[in-house]
Amino acid sequence: MKVKLLYTPRYDMDYNTGDYLPFSTYAFIPPVGMPIVTAFLKKHGIKVEQDDLLVKTYRKDLKLLEPFQIEEKRKKFLEQGGEETLEEYGEKILKLTKVSGFDIVGFSLYEPDNPTTGIIALVLAKLIKEKYDPIIVIGGRFWGYSKEILLRSGFIDYGISHNPFTAPAELNFLKFCEAYEKGKNMEEAPGVEIATENGIKTTPTNYKEEEICHFTLPDFDGLPLDLYRYKLSCEIDGRKYVGSILVLPYFFVKGCPFKCAFCCNSILPGPILKDPEEVKADLEYLKKKYKTNNFFFLNTEINSNRKYLEKITKMLKDLDIKFSDCACFVPMDRKLLKNLKEAGAVRLMFGLESGSPRVLKYLGKNFTIPQAEKVLKEAWKIGIWSELSLICGFPYERLSDVRKTIDFLRKNKKYIKSAYINKFFLDGRIRKYPHLYGIEILEETFKPKETLKEEWRGGFNELRGLKWPERKKLTDKSFDLILESMKKLGIRRGSEVQEVLFLSTLPEWPQIVRGEVSYRAYPDFSLPS
Incomplete structure (x- = not known):
């Protein structure tokens, strides 16, 4: 067969x-x-x-x-x-x-x-x-x-x-x-x-x-690996750098203990953590076999368990790899950020979602605004590229909450290299237990409007607030406001992992993270020679 x-x-x-x-x-x-x-x-x-x-x-x-x-x-x-x-x-x-x-x-x-x-x-x-x-x-x-x-x-x-x-x-x-x-x-x-x-x-x-084998080492044999190689050129204050990079995906964490209400992981078990020694052996093998030291970790977050993270970073410290991963603001401090840096972390993506304490409480987030600000500042000092995940349109979110998100971006723009902004859609605990979050799901709005297009951005009424048409209109307005504020503040809308990993190899990397030099990167998508 x-x-x-x-x-x-x-x-x-x-x-x-x-x-x-x-x-x-x-x-x-x-x-x-x-x-x-x-x-x-x-x-x-x-x-x-x-x-x-x-x-x-x-x-x-x-x-x-x-x-x-x-x-x-x-x-x-x-x-x-x-x-x-x-x-x-x-x-x-x-x-x-x-x-x-x-x-x-x-x-x-x-x-x-x-x-x-x-x-x-x-x-x-x-x-x-x-x-x-x-x-x-x-x-x-x-x-x-x-x-x-x-x-x-x-x-x-x-x-x-x-x-x-x-x-x-x-x-x-x-x-x-x-x-x-x-x-x-x-x-x-x-x-x-x-x-x-x-x-x-x-x-x-x-x-x-x-x-059940929870973590199988991926086998990339047979894939056209040369076609994934990402070529870039970069100019920094008149100096030009050219190179190419192969980034491999890998993960060693399944699930999340924090159960944020909007997230699919809030109704799943976990986390399940792969043995740190096996993680080290896997990455040594992948690095040697596929001749790359660049990895895109797809963990739910790398630091949901402090002791586990300490073991992981200790194992990875001598591998000479570079990686990007998701992280949460708690548990996190200068020591853990320094360990991550020494292990090879160049970019961490933090799920802030909102700058409003009221919205964070509604979602069940496990950090405070001051904690998030402190982590971003420490990451900036240490030399890690921080990217934020932002979401607007949560139930009962109002323009006053959106303005607090914008205020957060303005206050901390020095420490934020990039951010993603997305509109809220129903998932996780909110989708499964809508009554606990004061909403009524409108199932008819999930009916497909196009051929072979799954409609997962359906609507809801706030039981003590806005009906769906008004809620949707407010979400669209909030999205535009945050996006426009990011542009004015000079906060980049998302970043490419290949570009960030490439930039981290340059001598000006610390200055790039701290915003002390200007640069322009040019990807080249022509066929590899």
């Missing part, structure tokens, strides 16, 4: 506006879920190959993805089982990889609210099915209405579910492959999804704890 896994291409979107974006640098970081599945299957004797059609289409010709943006073409494909232009472009995409000679072809999907994700997978599945007739499965960060349409299409046979704590996708997929090899009914394999009259049915999973 042979398996082929494909990372599905997509056209990037701004999820606050719904607009398609001309480019995304995240295409130049390898996926992590598919390499974990690949490693797990290989470990159990399954012959598997993997490829990334996202980075290949970006490098080949981004115009290959443009027709999939067109609603009329997506709708026609679903209604008639085909669409000439989409299939023509799908054939061009498939020429970038090999899909013949495999018993199972799996698509790894990302972003169910991006219509291009589902339609591209569906068109590619149709072409592969009609020409080679393998079993076709889908998995990844993809769910709901969009997934159900794919499973009903006739071109995709099964879905592979994923629960990171009780039934990880790699284990479900292994059981599926074993059922195929033994000639068993694959619909009965644990974690398999099929479409029924009542929606998606998932076969129950009852794994024992000893069956």
